[in-house]
Amino acid sequence: MAALGSVVVLFLQPAPELSHLAKMVLRYAVTLWLCIVGVPHITTFAWKHRKRMRPWFNQLLQMIRNRELKLGPSSSDISLSKLPNAGGVESMSSTPERGEPNHRPVMLAGVQSVQSGPYALFPPNPRPYSSSTLSAEQASELIFNTVQLAGLKMDEPPEILSIDAGPTLQTISFRLPARLQLSDLVKKRDDLANHIGQDQGFAVASSAFPSSAAFVIPHQERAFVYMSDLVNELREFSKTAQLPMVFGKDMEGKPVLVDLAKLPHLLVAGFTGSGKSVYINGLLTSLATTRSPQQVKFLLIDPKMVELMMYTGLPHLISPPVTDPMRVSLALKKIVVEMEKRYTRFAQVGARNLLQYNRNHPQEQIPYIVTVIDEYADLMVLAKTDVEDTVQRLTQMGRAAGIHLIMGTQRPSVDVVTGVIKSNLPSRVAFQLRSVYDYKTVLDTGNPHLLGGGDGICMLNGGGQKRFQSAAISADDDETTQYIEKLKSYWRNDMRMDKADSEQVNESSSVFATIFEEVETEQMATESVEQNPLSEFPTGEWADLEEEEEPLINESVYEQVIRLARDHNGVSGRLLQQALNIDYITAATYVDQLSKEGKVAPEYDPETGLKPWLVDSRESDEKLLLRVQRMICETRSTRSTDIQQALGMRKEKVLQLMGQLVKLDFLLPPTSTKGGYTLAWDEDRIQSFLDNEEE
Numbered sequence: 091m092a093a094l095g096s097v098v099v100l101f102l103q104p105a106p107e108l109s110h111l112a113k114m115v116l117r118y119a120v121t122l123w124l125c126i127v128g129v130p131h132i133t134t135f136a137w138k139h140r141k142r143m144r145p146w147f148n149q150l151l152q153m154i155r156n157r158e159l160k161l162g163p164s165s166s167d168i169s170l171s172k173l174p175n176a177g178g179v180e181s182m183s184s185t186p187e188r189g190e191p192n193h194r195p196v197m198l199a200g201v202q203s204v205q206s207g208p209y210a211l212f213p214p215n216p217r218p219y220s221s222s223t224l225s226a227e228q229a230s231e232l233i234f235n236t237v238q239l240a241g242l243k244m245d246e247p248p249e250i251l252s253i254d255a256g257p258t259l260q261t262i263s264f265r266l267p268a269r270l271q272l273s274d275l276v277k278k279r280d281d282l283a284n285h286i287g288q289d290q291g292f293a294v295a296s297s298a299f300p301s302s303a304a305f306v307i308p309h310q311e312r313a314f315v316y317m318s319d320l321v322n323e324l325r326e327f328s329k330t331a332q333l334p335m336v337f338g339k340d341m342e343g344k345p346v347l348v349d350l351a352k353l354p355h356l357l358v359a360g361f362t363g364s365g366k367s368v369y370i371n372g373l374l375t376s377l378a379t380t381r382s383p384q385q386v387k388f389l390l391i392d393p394k395m396v397e398l399m400m401y402t403g404l405p406h407l408i409s410p411p412v413t414d415p416m417r418v419s420l421a422l423k424k425i426v427v428e429m430e431k432r433y434t435r436f437a438q439v440g441a442r443n444l445l446q447y448n449r450n451h452p453q454e455q456i457p458y459i460v461t462v463i464d465e466y467a468d469l470m471v472l473a474k475t476d477v478e479d480t481v482q483r484l485t486q487m488g489r490a491a492g493i494h495l496i497m498g499t500q501r502p503s504v505d506v507v508t509g510v511i512k513s514n515l516p517s518r519v520a521f522q523l524r525s526v527y528d529y530k531t532v533l534d535t536g537n538p539h540l541l542g543g544g545d546g547i548c549m550l551n552g553g554g555q556k557r558f559q560s561a562a563i564s565a566d567d568d569e570t571t572q573y574i575e576k577l578k579s580y581w582r583n584d585m586r587m588d589k590a591d592s593e594q595v596n597e598s599s600s601v602f603a604t605i606f607e608e609v610e611t612e613q614m615a616t617e618s619v620e621q622n623p624l625s626e627f628p629t630g631e632w633a634d635l636e637e638e639e640e641p642l643i644n645e646s647v648y649e650q651v652i653r654l655a656r657d658h659n660g661v662s663g664r665l666l667q668q669a670l671n672i673d674y675i676t677a678a679t680y681v682d683q684l685s686k687e688g689k690v691a692p693e694y695d696p697e698t699g700l701k702p703w704l705v706d707s708r709e710s711d712e713k714l715l716l717r718v719q720r721m722i723c724e725t726r727s728t729r730s731t732d733i734q735q736a737l738g739m740r741k742e743k744v745l746q747l748m749g750q751l752v753k754l755d756f757l758l759p760p761t762s763t764k765g766g767y768t769l770a771w772d773e774d775r776i777q778s779f780l781d782n783e784e785e
């Protein structure tokens with residue numbers, strides 16, 4: 091009654107003193123009503139409907155954590171993909187996508203600030219929305235039905251504890267009923283996946299909540315993660331990281347950024363079409379966006395001549411991409427030489443590593459070198475020992491010298507990802523692979539049911555695993571190519587401006603020009619000066635380092651090398667290192683010399699791990715001549731390629747011997763340029779020769 095009276099008084103607007111009194115009475119009356127009637131009533135209602143309200147309450151908590159309600163930063167984000175921060179991984183929470191109960195798409199890219207410089211070049215995401223996630227009710231219903239269909243016991247729809255959504259997957263945590271264990275669900279994974287209609291990509295996982303489990307379910311339609319979505323985070327990360335790289339977004343939709351300098355090398359495995367190349371492009375463009383050609387150099391090795399060729403002309407490149415497999419080991423050897431030069435230089439000035447050297451010598455900055463091998467399985471077939479030796483050296487010693495390796499492969503079988511490679515590359519990324527054995531080789535775990543198209547798992551510095559969706563430059567290949575062209579133009583223009591500013595340009599002083607002159611193919615030679623950054627990028631300090639010569643061939647050592655190679659029927663860098671107690675570079679130089687002179691085969695024999703000693707340098711000319719003659723008599727064939735293959739000789743040697751056989755009137759010379767040698771002996775002479783030989 092008092093409250094009603096006060097409202098009437100306020101409505102009639104009487105004297106101010108009366109109005110003040112009425113306001114006070116009204117306030118007391120409302121407070122009294124709330125205490126006696128309102129709060130008990132609401133509490134009773136909430137208690138009665140507590141089960142139904144809990145998911146909503148949890149969602150409200152999630153929203154608060156996600157700062158969607160702008161109530162301050164989260165303190166206890168709960169996520170399946172939460173891992174110890176291994177290897178410089180940065181998982182930022184600026185644009186998380188959480189479970190939205192009403193299928194409303196969530197903005198993925200967030201509000202993009204206006205970018206400048208190379209950051210502005212990334213194509214914008216035409217569809218910056220995440221896939222819609224299930225509501226709590228739908229999720230509860232789905233889990234209830236699926237679990238029952240799989241033959242497990244669940245009496246009522248489970249309580250949903252959280253729904254985390256990334257670009258590819260949603261992770262639904264739910265309370266387990268008393269008699270259902272996580273292990274029961276794991277055992278029935280295939281049945282559950284089948285009933286949920288997601289054979290690939292579905293997973294049963296543990297959850298951070300007590301007595302709970304989680305279902306990982308792919309979105310019906312996946313969101314595309316663009317590099318431009320993460321450009322703000324990349325810019326921010328580049329202030330602290332030395333070699334910042336964008337991986338993509340994790341299972342909560344948080345950006346995953348990694349500092350390559352901390353890994354410090356990376357193995358990337360993925361079956362064809364799994365998204366390996368798109369991902370490597372993201373890594374390269376992250377580096378080429380955040381770091382200038384003076385700060386980081388790339389050595390790109392692309393034997394398939396497909397993926398990395400488009401970077402030709404980017405000023406960050408030490409040389410145009412190396413495509414000839416025979417030159418790859420030379421290119422890698424050059425990197426080892428460069429690494430050793432850096433160590434010598436650091437020792438002279440008392441620097442521990444590149445970072446310290448660059449800090450103390452701001453005028454003589456030495457760039458990082460990132461070597462990317464698109465497919466190294468082919469190289470392992472050609473020169474397993476060479477590749478393993480170099481990889482081992484670079485991975486063990488490269489970090490301090492600022493030299494880092496990214497190695498990709500489609501075939502991560504045990505003969506490709508060997509024990510040596512694995513133990514030296516503890517940071518690995520797997521995209522979809524062909525078999526459970528391949529996953530075991532790369533990640534040491536079973537099949538994680540990856541979806542392909544950039545759905546990957548990273549395991550950095552031997553730490554825990556983190557699932558992520560890799561970022562792509564664009565969904566459109568043409569747009570990607572155009573972007574790379576723009577990036578090249580940007581840095582070329584930037585370099586021209588630098589060049590105009592500097593009077594001290596001296597083309598011949600580029601260290602890389604010399605280091606890689608042997609690696610450059612004829613195709614490289616035809617590159618215009620504009621396309622070859624080396625001639626445009628001199629650095630004084632590097633010119634000093636360049637003056638050091640490669641080890642020279644010492645005659646008496648070379649004789650020992652030849653003896654060793656002959657005795658072992660082949661040669662390798664490791665054999666020479668052990669037998670002669672010489673360093674890696676010197677050993678590799680002698681192996682190269684033997685190859686150049688044709689004393690050993692150019693390729694390693696995968697079985698022996700040696701470059702085989704060639705027959706023609708092992709036996710005297712007389713013996714060889716007799717062997718060729720006998721073979722021709724036995725086969726009645728004078729085809730030089732057959733003889734070459736059958737007797738393991740070089741072509742030149744076979745032709746030389748055939749010339750001698752013409753002089754001995756055993757063969758007749760070719761009568762035309764296309765014709766071959768013919769047998770001059772008749773059948774009787776051939777037969778008596780063979781009879782004599784047998785005796």
Ligand SMILES: Nc1ncnc2c1ncn2[C@@H]1O[C@H](COP(=O)(O)OP(=O)(O)OP(=O)(O)O)[C@@H](O)[C@H]1O
Pocket residue numbers: 314315360361362363364365366367368369500542543544545559560561562
């Ligand atoms: N991050 C991504 N987001 C969306 N789609 C992707 C992503 N990565 C890859 N894809 C899709 O998968 C296709 C194949 O990717 P990619 O060329 O990187 O495969 P790959 O593993 O390198 O295969 P290969 O070794 O045969 O070259 C792409 O054309 C694209 O359609």
